[in-house]
Amino acid sequence: MRFFSFDTQAQTYHHSAIAQRIFIKKLLSRLDRTHYALIAELGCGGGEVFEELAKNQVSFEQFLACDISQSMLKTFPAHSKVKLFCQDFDDFLLRSEVSFDLLLSSSALQWSHSLKKTLSLIAQKAHFVALSIMSASSLKSLHSFLNTTSPLPTSQEIEEFLQECFDGELYRSRVELEFSTPKESLAHLKKSGVLGGGILDFKRAKKMLNFDGKIEYESINIIGKPKKEHR
Known part of the structure; x- marks a missing residue:
């Protein structure tokens, strides 16, 4: 069962990704600096992290935004200091010839x-x-x-991988959403990109109409630095 369709839901993701926005706010509120020379983001989507950085008055010299969905990148806010990359996470990291002052990612690396492997590459490329x-x-x-x-x-797997590569604040964050009707629940799932069209057999698709x-x-989540052996 495939549970994502961000390319087809690029236009609605920005307003429907309620939990993802909550995770972003919690994550960025823990940053202890207000300026970074070079920031990179993996799975940048339509710029939700980028916008939250601006709200928190975090500045930068350059922002590299990577996403595998060209449709999502088309919704990313235009900015003179932003450079967009339509690439897989690992390809972006392997092709980069520079190290990042800060590397961000929210609700994408799963x-x-x-x-x-991806976390190991991040640890080799990022200072913070x-x-x-998502688990x-x-x-x-x-x-x-x-x-x-x-x-x-x-x-458990995510925490183990993070602890192998990084030192810092490790924590879990949970969000529960309730909707008035099954129709509203399914609309949220589809518009947030978590469920795409044509991913369920007829029996399960019909059953979802009764999900309430x-x-x-x-x-x-982790806020921290790569372990010394990865630098």
């Missing part, structure tokens, strides 16, 4: 082909990180209702 990664506990009620299994890494449970999200 889709990495190999989270452990602020990462928020398999997200959409727990929905998975139980449909009798499906999450494709995301578990909380909570929509849960969990992220594992």
Whole structure:
């Protein structure tokens, strides 16, 4: 079961990604500096992290924004100091010839082909990180209702990988959303890009019309620096 469709939902993601925005606010509120020379973001989407940095009055000399979805990049705010990259996480990191003063990522790295490998590459390229990664506990009620299994890494796996690569503040963050009707729940899931069209067989798609449970999200987060052996 495939649980993302950010390319097709690029126009609605910005306003519908409620939990993702909450995770971003919590993550960036923990930054202890207001200026970074070079910032890079993996899975930049339509600029939600970029906008929150501006609200927090965090400045920079250059911002490199990476996302694999060209449609999402088209919605990213235009800025003279921003450079956009339509690339896979690992390709972006491997091709970069510079180190980043700060590397950010929120609600994106869980889709990495190999989270452990990607985090290791981040540790080699960044002086400081602020990462928020969704875990398999997200959409727990929905998975139980449909009798499906999450494709995301578990909380324990994410924490283990983060602790292997970084030193810093590690914490879990949870959000529960409730909607008035199953129709509203499904509209949220679709417009936020978590559920794309054509991903369920007919039986499960029909069953979803009766889903009236909570929509849960969990992220594992770290604010810190790479361990010395990775630098």
